Amino acid sequence: MIKVTMIGAGSMVFSRNLTGDILSYPEFxxxxxxxxxxxxxxxxxxxxxGQRVAAGIGAHPKFEATIDLDAALxxxxxxIIMIQVGGFGSTLLDFEIPRQYGxxxxxxxxxxxxxxxxxLRTYPTLMQLSxxxxxxxxxxxxxxxxxxxxxxxxxxxxxxxxxxxxxxxSVQGTADRLRWYLGLPSGSLSFECAGINHMxxxxxxxxxxxxxxxxxxACAENPDIAKHDRVRFDLLQRLGFFMTESSEHHAEYNLWYxxxxxxxxxxxxxxxxxxxxxxxASESEFASLIKSADEKTPLAHTPSAEYGAKVIHAYYCGxxxxxxxxxxxxxxxxxxxxxxxxxxxTRVGRGxxxxxxxxxxxxxxxxxxxxxxxxxxxxxxxxxxxSRECIYQACLYDPLTAAVLTPDQIIAMCDELIEAHGSALPxxxxxxxxxxxxxxxxxPSAEQLLQARRTARDA
Numbered sequence: 001m002i003k004v005t006m007i008g009a010g011s012m013v014f015s016r017n018l019t020g021d022i023l024s025y026p027e028f029x030x031x032x033x034x035x036x037x038x039x040x041x042x043x044x045x046x047x048x049x050g051q052r053v054a055a056g057i058g059a060h061p062k063f064e065a066t067i068d069l070d071a072a073l074x075x076x077x078x079x080i081i082m083i084q085v086g087g088f089g090s091t092l093l094d095f096e097i098p099r100q101y102g103x104x105x106x107x108x109x110x111x112x113x114x115x116x117x118x119x120l121r122t123y124p125t126l127m128q129l130s131x132x133x134x135x136x137x138x139x140x141x142x143x144x145x146x147x148x149x150x151x152x153x154x155x156x157x158x159x160x161x162x163x164x165x166x167x168x169x170s171v172q173g174t175a176d177r178l179r180w181y182l183g184l185p186s187g188s189l190s191f192e193c194a195g196i197n198h199m200x201x202x203x204x205x206x207x208x209x210x211x212x213x214x215x216x217x218a219c220a221e222n223p224d225i226a227k228h229d230r231v232r233f234d235l236l237q238r239l240g241f242f243m244t245e246s247s248e249h250h251a252e253y254n255l256w257y258x259x260x261x262x263x264x265x266x267x268x269x270x271x272x273x274x275x276x277x278x279x280x281a282s283e284s285e286f287a288s289l290i291k292s293a294d295e296k297t298p299l300a301h302t303p304s305a306e307y308g309a310k311v312i313h314a315y316y317c318g319x320x321x322x323x324x325x326x327x328x329x330x331x332x333x334x335x336x337x338x339x340x341x342x343x344x345x346t347r348v349g350r351g352x353x354x355x356x357x358x359x360x361x362x363x364x365x366x367x368x369x370x371x372x373x374x375x376x377x378x379x380x381x382x383x384x385x386x387s388r389e390c391i392y393q394a395c396l397y398d399p400l401t402a403a404v405l406t407p408d409q410i411i412a413m414c415d416e417l418i419e420a421h422g423s424a425l426p427x428x429x430x431x432x433x434x435x436x437x438x439x440x441x442x443x444p445s446a447e448q449l450l451q452a453r454r455t456a457r458d459a
């Protein structure tokens with residue numbers, strides 16, 4: 001009976017759904033489900049919800065709940081990482097400090113200052129996790145769901161975690177969207193997709209052997225369809241390929257929408273501050289889930305679209321699966337660096353995780369994602385060397401940031417973010433002098449921003 005450890009299980013909804021997916025396999029219905037979180041209230045509620053899901057399935061797992069990382073990792077066969085270091089307060093810093101410089105975001109969890117600083121504050125926890133895995137469960141399958149996916153997976157690889165895969169729902173979620181746009185029944189669209197997380201392109205789209213791209217271009221011309229995904233349909237017409245993840249994400253991955261002002265963002269339905277609104281909603285949802293956690297009624301489970309349970313079953317039970325995973329390239333995409341974390345078709349079997357060979361990706365996709373791979377590399381270098389310059393440079397090369405701010409503004413913004421996040425980040429020092437001096441003002445704390453937002457929301 002395997003032991004599945006979920007790090008950050010206090011997310012509750014995600015841990016509940018993933019628990020249901022895993023326990024739906026007969027082989028795992030007596031598994032040990034170990035929940036770990038630093039918030040004991042959420043942790044207790046998550047366990048209660050997990051037990052209700054298990055009862056609804058008719059499974060009889062052993063549940064464990066702990067705030068002790070070593071205890072959670074001891075003897076684990078699967079370690080699932082689903083953390084958000086710093087929570088809503090740190091996310092507010094990533095939005096509000098750049099806003100003072102004139103830079104706005106939609107999601108800010110993948111690229112640019114938001115993704116970079118989320119990665120930096122996640123790094124110490126990932127390092128601690130990696131060390132714990134090496135001590136307590138060196139052969140465990142490690143599944144990462146935490147954003148920014150590409151940088152976090154790179155950190156795990158750099159820390160020596162070999163049996164690791166990053167999973168996201170953006171590929172299968174977009175495929176479902178495309179079926180809907182094209183008016184096709186579920187399961188009838190075959191595809192090939194490749195790139196990096198949140199920025200992979202659909203290289204092939206077929207239905208019964210027919211290329212569906214001509215019909216998809218026709219959808220882009222249909223306002224009743226295009227209104228649901230304006231940025232991605234616009235990118236389709238510019239790049240020639242439909243991209244994974246959502247329009248709200250892609251609006252901040254390039255310099256073509258947000259830097260051109262509210263008229264353009266309104267025309268393309270770009271939802272500035274969308275992630276903050278989602279966080280507001282999540283706080284309310286978590287409060288409701290905690291209040292109702294003590295109910296004993298078994299819960300029916302509908303399998304989710306997540307790949308996690310399929311990967312675990314294939315890895316330990318030997319039934320092969322093809323999923324879309326994030327792993328080191330190592331030649332799968334031949335015109336991207338071998339060390340880059342890429343997302344493409346991945347074969348999972350007993351003890352096997354292997355990317356499918358893709359060859360070269362088309363030049364328009366290559367040009368779209370290359371600045372972000374450079375950003376990933378600079379963050380990795382900053383972590384290894386403690387160089388603050390690498391963080392400046394990662395933001396200087398970010399398309400959206402560079403289109404809005406001057407180099408001096410970028411350096412000042414980064415210095416303010418580094419000060420605001422404080423001890424949550426690895427140590428970052430200047431290696432050579434700059435024209436822009438460190439900020440003289442002290443940025444607000446995460447707690448101050450969080451309290452101000454809650455007060456405004458409740459007013």
